[in-house]
Amino acid sequence: MKVLVVGAGAREHALVLSLSRDPDVTELHAAPGNPGMAALAPVHAVAADDPAAVTALARRFGVDLVVVGPEAPLLAGAADAVRAAGIACFGPSAAAARLEGSKAFAKEVMAAAEVPTGLAHICDTTAEAAVALDAFGPPYVVKADGSAAGKGVVVTADRDAALAHARQCGRVLVEEYLDGPEVSLFAVCDGVTTLPLAPAQDFKRVGDGDTGPNTGGMGAYTPLPWAPSDLAADVVARVVKPTVEEMRRRGTPFSGLLYAGLALTSRGLRVVEFNARFGDPETQVVLARLRSPLGELLYASATARLRDHPSLGWDPAAAVTVVVAAAGYPRAPRTGDEVDGLADAAAVEGVEVLHAGTRLDESGRLVSAGGRVLSVTATALDLAQARERAYAAVSCIRLDGSHHRRDIALQAMCGSLEAPGSSNAE
Numbered sequence: 331m332k333v334l335v336v337g338a339g340a341r342e343h344a345l346v347l348s349l350s351r352d353p354d355v356t357e358l359h360a361a362p363g364n365p366g367m368a369a370l371a372p373v374h375a376v377a378a379d380d381p382a383a384v385t386a387l388a389r390r391f392g393v394d395l396v397v398v399g400p401e402a403p404l405l406a407g408a409a410d411a412v413r414a415a416g417i418a419c420f421g422p423s424a425a426a427a428r429l430e431g432s433k434a435f436a437k438e439v440m441a442a443a444e445v446p447t448g449l450a451h452i453c454d455t456t457a458e459a460a461v462a463l464d465a466f467g468p469p470y471v472v473k474a475d476g477s478a479a480g481k482g483v484v485v486t487a488d489r490d491a492a493l494a495h496a497r498q499c500g501r502v503l504v505e506e507y508l509d510g511p512e513v514s515l516f517a518v519c520d521g522v523t524t525l526p527l528a529p530a531q532d533f534k535r536v537g538d539g540d541t542g543p544n545t546g547g548m549g550a551y552t553p554l555p556w557a558p559s560d561l562a563a564d565v566v567a568r569v570v571k572p573t574v575e576e577m578r579r580r581g582t583p584f585s586g587l588l589y590a591g592l593a594l595t596s597r598g599l600r601v602v603e604f605n606a607r608f609g610d611p612e613t614q615v616v617l618a619r620l621r622s623p624l625g626e627l628l629y630a631s632a633t634a635r636l637r638d639h640p641s642l643g644w645d646p647a648a649a650v651t652v653v654v655a656a657a658g659y660p661r662a663p664r665t666g667d668e669v670d671g672l673a674d675a676a677a678v679e680g681v682e683v684l685h686a687g688t689r690l691d692e693s694g695r696l697v698s699a700g701g702r703v704l705s706v707t708a709t710a711l712d713l714a715q716a717r718e719r720a721y722a723a724v725s726c727i728r729l730d731g732s733h734h735r736r737d738i739a740l741q742a743m744c745g746s747l748e749a750p751g752s753s754n755a756e
């Protein structure tokens with residue numbers, strides 16, 4: 331099978347890595363890719379959010395499957411264009427990707443499908459937002475309606491800051507605050523059938539102890555020893571299946587990756603948000619443990635054959651990823667700094683150094699090219715060892731002004747995290 335992966339981040343690097351290990355994948359391309367992916371597959375310049383350009387590339391290489399990583403190409407209709415050219419595509423149509431593209435639309439679908447989620451007011455003016463903020467009280471949760479790469483959400487006790495975010499975003503959702511730990515559950519879907527992947531936890535705030543502004547994600551780990559053992563099955567039954575059925579009923583079947591961002595609150599499971607693609611950085615750890623061939627799985631989704639797919643195999647190992655971010659991230663990331671020490675980092679046992687915001691400059695030096703620069707991913711027998719390996723590798727990286735969180739998977743490792751109302755262990 332010939333596969334083209336569209337995207338340029340650590341998530342796509344993880345996809346390319348996993349696909350490169352699938353014996354059925356005979357040819358692999360990445361576009362636009364990054365220097366890390368270039369070691370595994372030829373990379374090709376393309377504007378990923380130009381559906382015609384993506385389709386032309388897929389035709390040029392005669393690929394059997396296109397895997398679209400980020401949301402922007404999906405929202406722009408890349409999967410529709412590729413499918414219209416008769417090529418199988420992993421990723422939802424633009425109409426189905428609205429589950430991520432509009433939080434108001436996602437709430438409407440969840441209401442129709444009776445999926446548990448937080449109460450929300452959709453506000454088109456700052457005055458409406460002010461009324462909604464006062465109705466809920468602090469902590470205030472304000473979300474931009476449109477897709478914002480994980481950065482459209484502000485959770486704050488400061489009413490002025492909440493209102494300022496609402497003013498800046500235009501249409502927003504003001505939501506009730508959901509307590510309890512957050513979990514990401516990915517489900518591979520083909521419009522009808524759904525297959526959950528292993529749950530993971532992401533760290534969205536920039537600073538240790540969940541402090542500072544939201545980011546695209548500063549690290550992740552899996553499995554979740556503290557979560558109920560039936561979490562994935564519960565989420566599929568109460569969230570994924572009803573949503574997929576509702577999307578099919580509306581004539582916009584969801585095929586691709588449905589990412590349920592969840593809060594395990596004191597009042598039960600609630601959906602925080604949907605995304606229509608693999609999460610970053612959770613994908614890096616989830617795929618590190620997936621033993622089933624990825625090409626076959628994504629092709630089964632793209633060709634509506636998931637029903638016949640064997641159940642997924644998982645490595646019992648633990649995986650931890652730590653994001654190395656550029657100076658100034660997330661407010662004003664500085665780019666163009668040399669990135670060094672990758673060979674030493676990659677030499678740490680069980681470690682893969684996945685590239686996100688990197689590029690080669692004119693003289694062939696690897697330099698930072700985005701806010702999240704690397705996702706250093708380690709697998710090991712347990713979370714403690716996976717953390718140790720990941721942080722040992724991070725300490726080898728040299729990038730002026732870079733920063734990373736030091737507490738990824740720490741609470742889970744120490745056993746100090748628990749799901750409300752649950753004493754289950756995985």
Ligand code: GLY
Nearest residue numbers: 480547609610611
């Ligand atoms: N991990 C957050 C996201 O992918 O949006």
